[in-house]
Amino acid sequence: MRRFFKSTLLAAALLALLGAVTAQARPLVLAVGGEPETGFDPITGWGSYGNPLFQSTLLRRNAELALKGDLATEWSLSEDRTLWTITLRDDARFSDGTPVTPEDVAFTFNTARDAGGLVDLTGFEAARVTGPHQVELELSEPRISFTNELATLGIVPADAYGPNYARKPIGSGPFRMVEWREGEHLIVEPNPYWHGGDVPFERVTFIFGSEEAALSLARTGEADLVAVPSSQADAPPNGMEALHVETVDNRGLMFPMVPDTGKTTESGVPIGNDVTADRAIRVAVNQALDREALVALALNGHGRPATGPADGLPWGNPEGAIPGNDPQAARATLKAAGWQDTDNDGTREKDGRDATFSIVYPAGDSTRQALALGAAQQLRGIGIAARPTGRSWEEIRTMMHSQVVVLGWGAHDPSEISHIYHGDFAGMGYFNPGFYDNATVNAHLEAAERAPSLEASLPEWQAAAWDGETGFSAKGDAAWAWMVNLEHSYWVSECLDTGKRQIHPHGHGFPITHDLPDWRWTCGE
Amino acid sequence: MIWLRQLLLGRLVRLAWLLPLAAVGLFTLISLAPIDPVQAYVGDRTSLIGPEQRQAIAATWGLDRPAPARFATWLGGVLHGDLGRSLTFDAPVAEVIARRFPTSLALIGSAFAVSFILGTGLGIAAAAARGGIADRTIRTAAVVLTASPGFWIAILLIALFAVGLGWLPACCAAPPGLTAEETGWLDSLRHLVLPVATLSVVGTAPLILHTRQRLVAFLDGPAALHLRAHGLSWWRIAFGAGLRHAVGPALTLHLAGAGELFGGSVLAETVFAWPGLGQATVQAATGADASLLMGIGLATLLFVFCGNLLADIAAHLADPRLRQASA
Numbered sequence: 119m120r121r122f123f124k125s126t127l128l129a130a131a132l133l134a135l136l137g138a139v140t141a142q143a144r145p146l147v148l149a150v151g152g153e154p155e156t157g158f159d160p161i162t163g164w165g166s167y168g169n170p171l172f173q174s175t176l177l178r179r180n181a182e183l184a185l186k187g188d189l190a191t192e193w194s195l196s197e198d199r200t201l202w203t204i205t206l207r208d209d210a211r212f213s214d215g216t217p218v219t220p221e222d223v224a225f226t227f228n229t230a231r232d233a234g235g236l237v238d239l240t241g242f243e244a245a246r247v248t249g250p251h252q253v254e255l256e257l258s259e260p261r262i263s264f265t266n267e268l269a270t271l272g273i274v275p276a277d278a279y280g281p282n283y284a285r286k287p288i289g290s291g292p293f294r295m296v297e298w299r300e301g302e303h304l305i306v307e308p309n310p311y312w313h314g315g316d317v318p319f320e321r322v323t324f325i326f327g328s329e330e331a332a333l334s335l336a337r338t339g340e341a342d343l344v345a346v347p348s349s350q351a352d353a354p355p356n357g358m359e360a361l362h363v364e365t366v367d368n369r370g371l372m373f374p375m376v377p378d379t380g381k382t383t384e385s386g387v388p389i390g391n392d393v394t395a396d397r398a399i400r401v402a403v404n405q406a407l408d409r410e411a412l413v414a415l416a417l418n419g420h421g422r423p424a425t426g427p428a429d430g431l432p433w434g435n436p437e438g439a440i441p442g443n444d445p446q447a448a449r450a451t452l453k454a455a456g457w458q459d460t461d462n463d464g465t466r467e468k469d470g471r472d473a474t475f476s477i478v479y480p481a482g483d484s485t486r487q488a489l490a491l492g493a494a495q496q497l498r499g500i501g502i503a504a505r506p507t508g509r510s511w512e513e514i515r516t517m518m519h520s521q522v523v524v525l526g527w528g529a530h531d532p533s534e535i536s537h538i539y540h541g542d543f544a545g546m547g548y549f550n551p552g553f554y555d556n557a558t559v560n561a562h563l564e565a566a567e568r569a570p571s572l573e574a575s576l577p578e579w580q581a582a583a584w585d586g587e588t589g590f591s592a593k594g595d596a597a598w599a600w601m602v603n604l605e606h607s608y609w610v611s612e613c614l615d616t617g618k619r620q621i622h623p624h625g626h627g628f629p630i631t632h633d634l635p636d637w638r639w640t641c642g643e
Numbered sequence: 644m645i646w647l648r649q650l651l652l653g654r655l656v657r658l659a660w661l662l663p664l665a666a667v668g669l670f671t672l673i674s675l676a677p678i679d680p681v682q683a684y685v686g687d688r689t690s691l692i693g694p695e696q697r698q699a700i701a702a703t704w705g706l707d708r709p710a711p712a713r714f715a716t717w718l719g720g721v722l723h724g725d726l727g728r729s730l731t732f733d734a735p736v737a738e739v740i741a742r743r744f745p746t747s748l749a750l751i752g753s754a755f756a757v758s759f760i761l762g763t764g765l766g767i768a769a770a771a772a773r774g775g776i777a778d779r780t781i782r783t784a785a786v787v788l789t790a791s792p793g794f795w796i797a798i799l800l801i802a803l804f805a806v807g808l809g810w811l812p813a814c815c816a817a818p819p820g821l822t823a824e825e826t827g828w829l830d831s832l833r834h835l836v837l838p839v840a841t842l843s844v845v846g847t848a849p850l851i852l853h854t855r856q857r858l859v860a861f862l863d864g865p866a867a868l869h870l871r872a873h874g875l876s877w878w879r880i881a882f883g884a885g886l887r888h889a890v891g892p893a894l895t896l897h898l899a900g901a902g903e904l905f906g907g908s909v910l911a912e913t914v915f916a917w918p919g920l921g922q923a924t925v926q927a928a929t930g931a932d933a934s935l936l937m938g939i940g941l942a943t944l945l946f947v948f949c950g951n952l953l954a955d956i957a958a959h960l961a962d963p964r965l966r967q968a969s970a
Contacts, residue, residue: 147820155926156733166688234703236688238696284733297822300732300742301918302815305822323820327916331814334806340819512677527690534690546694625687 144639145321149332150345150608152324152628153304157284158295160272161229163236164284168628169635171306172213173272173289174313176204176223177265181618181633183432183530185265185572188314189218189273189290199260199568202268206251211311212275213294220253225276227255227267237271260568262575263533292317292635301326317635342611345627348420351607359612362605363630365622366431366528368424369489370600371477373400374520375552383545389519389553393475396468398455399502400596404440406448406500407493413602416488420607424600426583426591430621433532433566433576438584438591439600448500459501466501474503478517479524481508486524489601518551525551528603528624532572532579536563539582539590539597554597558588606630613641646959646966654952661948662941669940670717673933674710680931681706684730704730717934727934731926736938739923744942746816747919750911751904753839755897758846763886763893765847766854771881773859781851788848793907797841797914804837811836814916838915845907846900853896854889861888891961898957901950905943 158164160173176190187193192205210218224245230237231244242264243256257264278288287295292314293306304324308317325335335341337355346360354360378390393399409423423442428434457466457473466473477494479486490506497504504522514523525548527534537543540563541555562582569575583591590597606626610616617636622629681701685692692700701707705716720727726736769781788796805813812818812834817826858881861867870880905921912921920939927935959966 145820155731159733162733163688166691234696234699236685236692236700238692240693240695299817299823299918301916301922302817303819305820321820325815325819327814328914330801331916334801334813335819337806338809510677511682512679515679529690531691537690537693547697548689549693624690 144319145323146319146343146614146637147323147325147335147341148343148631149325149335149341150343150627150630151326151332152631153301153326155300158287158298159235159284160274160289161226161233161235161237161279162284165272166236166270167623167625169292169631169633170270170272170289171291171293171631171634172287172295172309173274173291174210175269175272176206177269179269179530179620181620183620185269189223190268193268195262195570199262199570200257202255202257202264203248204253204255204268206253207313208251210290210313212278212288212290213309213311214275214278214288215311216275216277218273218275218290220247220249220251222276223253223273225279226271226273229274229279230271237267239267242267261533262567262569262572263531263536265572266531266533269530293322296321314635318638322634336609342614343616343630344609345630346607346609348418348605348607351418351420351609354609357612358609361608361610361616362420363608363619363622364422364430365604365606365624366429366434366530367526367604367606367622367624367626368427368429368528368600369486369524369526369602369604370424370427370598371403371493372518372523372525372598373403373552373596374522375554375595375597378520383519387516387519389545391475391520391522392471393473394522394552396455396457397596398451398457399473400599401440401592402448402451402500403493403497403502403599404592404596405442405444405451406496406502407599407601408443408496409601410443411496412489412492415492416485417602417604420605421602422605424603426600427527427535427538427598428532428579429603431530431532432572433535433579435580435583435591437580438589438593440592445500452500452502457501464498464501465503472503473501474505476505476507476517476521477524478507478509478514478521480511480514485604486526490524493599493601515547518548519545519553523551524601526624530620530623532566532575535579535582536567539563552597554590554595556588556590556595558585559590559595562589613639615640647956650952650955650959654948654955658948662944665944666718666937666941667714669937670710670714670933673931673936674713676931678929678931680704680730680933683930683932704728713933717937726938729927729932729935729938731923731930731932731935736934739935740920740938740942743918743920743923746917747908747912747921749816749835750838750842750917750919751908753835754842754846754904754907755901757839758843758850759894759897761843762847762850762897763854763890766851766893767858767881767885767889769851769855770858770862770885771877773855773862778855782855785848785851788844789852791844793841793845793910794914796844797837797911800837800840801914813837816917816919838911838917841914842904842907842911845903846897849900850893850897854893857892858885858889861885891957895954895958895961898950898954901954902943902947905947 154164156162158172174188177185178188180186189206189210190204191207194203206220224247227245231239231242241258241261243258246254248254272289275288292309292312294309296305296307298304306322332344336344351360373394374391376390377392377395381389413421425436425439426434452466457468459466477490479490494504494506537549539554539559541560543549544553544555559582562578566575566578583589584593588594606622615638617633620632681697705713717727729736729739732739765781769778772778801813804811816834818830867880909921909924912919913925924939
């Protein structure tokens with residue numbers, strides 16, 4: 119009680135002194151989901167989207183997605199592109215006051231490699247301490263997309279790491295934990311040892327639980343920022359405004375690329391589709407789709423037409439796209455390739471085979487359902503009979519090598535492009551389900567991974583989409599028909615400035631916290 | 644007390660074959676469920692986790708072995724008092740259950756008490772006023788409640804008291820943004836009201852109808868008529884001798900329905916973001932988290948088993964004829 123009294127007095131005195139400043143430090147309440155049920159351990163996968171809160175990373179991506187140093191002051195890649203040498207800043211401390219050492223970095227990477235969690239360090243050999251502020255990371259082969267791991271893997275303290283770490287995290291990030299009530303909320307406060315400056319919030323609360331609960335908190339004025347479904351976004355409550363963030367959270371039609379020869383995968387899943395294996399069909403779909411209409415229909419207008427898997431990212435390439443909403447051109451393409459409607463049933467055929475396929479979507483996803491229905495409707499106009507088909511994810515896995523599926527990607531990681539289009543990944547789970555395999559594209563993707571820096575790799579990633587001759591984009595093999603990029607909608611307090619924003623990745627909600635320490639209150643009390 | 648020993652022995656024998664049967668049944672169901680636990684674990688990081696890492700995840704959690712081997716491992720652990728590790732929460736199952744059980748118990752216990760008092764009281768009142776307006780109102784309400792789905796009642800309560808009037812919170816077990824120390828017991832109580840109201844509805848309606856039925860029979864019997872002839876009002880008789888007459892069987896019925904409270908709590912916890920076992924059950928099921936589902940399943944089984952046992956004991960205590968029958 120005495121302590122309480124003293125601290126109250128102290129607070130009152132501070133208030134009198136710093137009236138304006140304390141008004142700036144008022145607590146912040148967010149309801150943007152993103153609760154990691156397994157806790158806040160970067161080694162098992164915490165923090166790959168949004169702000170890792172408690173930990174900091176070697177590098178960070180700024181609003182333009184360029185790499186900047188965070189714990190690292192210098193980073194260089196060897197001649198043979200398999201050895202990163204990283205120099206650490208000397209003023210970084212964990213929230214318990216102990217300094218961040220190269221031993222901690224080596225421990226983090228080596229432990230994550232063997233943990234069997236959600237950090238994929240395939241191709242990473244080992245980390246070694248090579249000096250008082252220096253660490254080496256060795257790769258088994260050149261892989262420039264390893265920079266993504268440098269930018270997302272939070273560093274943990276080797277000494278304080280153990281079985282309870284995930285629920286009591288200690289790190290060198292902007293915040294430290296006050297209380298986590300699982301399923302309900304997470305309360306954090308600024309980490310006084312953080313090397314990144316002052317955070318203008320005395321406390322930040324993340325509210326979990328249902329979407330409805332979040333919306334009602336916004337309506338009662340208890341939350342300052344809430345993730346909302348786009349259908350409700352345009353009616354923010356008093357004192358809040360709607361915010362629509364551009365994303366690379368995309369949706370597209372994935373085509374099976376090989377003919378059906380009766381082949382199956384090891385687990386007996388059929389491979390191939392004779393209709394979509396014909397490039398003319400895939401190009402015609404790309405020409406016919408009215409993507410503006412799909413944005414209006416499926417996303418309430420909150421999105422933009424998609425040209426590829428990485429729109430707006432440094433490694434994206436819109437050059438390979440074909441203007442859509444052109445049924446004339448689509449019909450010409452089909453006709454030239456021998457797809458004709460000879461029996462006047464509205465569907466073209468070729469060699470006795472109808473131009474028909476299923477467009478499979480996960481049954482519980484209303485956005486993908488609307489996209490599948492809309493696309494099927496638009497394709498009917500050019501004589502392709504697509505059947506929208508809702509299935510569970512488990513069933514989709516047995517159909518995705520032989521039917522068209524509505525899939526979505528969009529990470530801040532160029533290796534995703536390899537995963538979707540490189541022949542080596544054909545049929546590996548959700549990677550490249552259509553068995554696309556083009557030697558030139560593979561070569562571009564491999565050249566990109568061998569680049570001396572992320573900047574230097576960008577032209578190769580782009581060339582994989584379209585190099586003037588071939589590529590995976592619509593001008594080339596048209597391996598997918600990309601449809602839309604979603605926008606993520608939020609309600610934000612009119613008194614909160616959330617600064618510059620990245621193009622958001624796949625996953626609505628938590629990514630908005632990426633630059634949380636830079637946010638500001640704009641209203642006086 | 645001979646009847647009690649016999650009852651307990653019989654029940655223990657029943658538990659001895661029920662537990663293994665439930666364990667095998669549960670595990671078979673989970674193994675057959677068309678959910679890939681690795682995919683559920685990877686979730687929205689599908690694009691970033693390669694095939695080799697997926698194998699590493701499966702190996703870490705022992706998901707790459709055939710189901711019988713997994714079951715044998717789990718069973719071996721249980722016999723040593725280790726319930727395994729939850730994939731969903733990356734924590735020991737025993738810890739997850741221990742952390743969440745009190746939260747659920749607060750909800751279930753309160754609902755149990757509230758519905759018992761309300762159900763019995765209203766049932767007796769209806770019987771005392773049988774044929775009158777109060778009786779008809781109570782009976783209509785009970786029938787409507789019996790026919791109303793719990794989630795619908797929850798949404799109705801939220802719409803009215805949380806959103807419309809703003810009197811009560813619509814989520815969570817405590818005010819969001821306040822730490823445990825900063826949360827007063829009054830806050831906790833306010834957060835309990837709507838979930839408990841929702842959950843109480845499940846048990847109240849059958850209790851009203853059952854109690855009323857039983858008491859009407861009593862009130863039309865010779866004992867009640869005798870009291871009436873002495874000039875006591877129906878209300879006095881109903882809430883005096885009648886209450887003693889009805890409370891035993893009502894408690895028996897209510898205890899026997901404890902399992903339904905568990906089922907109802909899954910729903911109430913989901914709607915009100917109440918971080919108890921019900922919420923964990925839903926997450927474990929959607930993630931094919933076998934260890935946690937088995938743990939919760941068996942804990943629930945024990946809980947319901949105890950409820951039924953208590954119901955039997957209560958019945959024996961309330962009715963001497965049962966005690967003589969088994970002696």
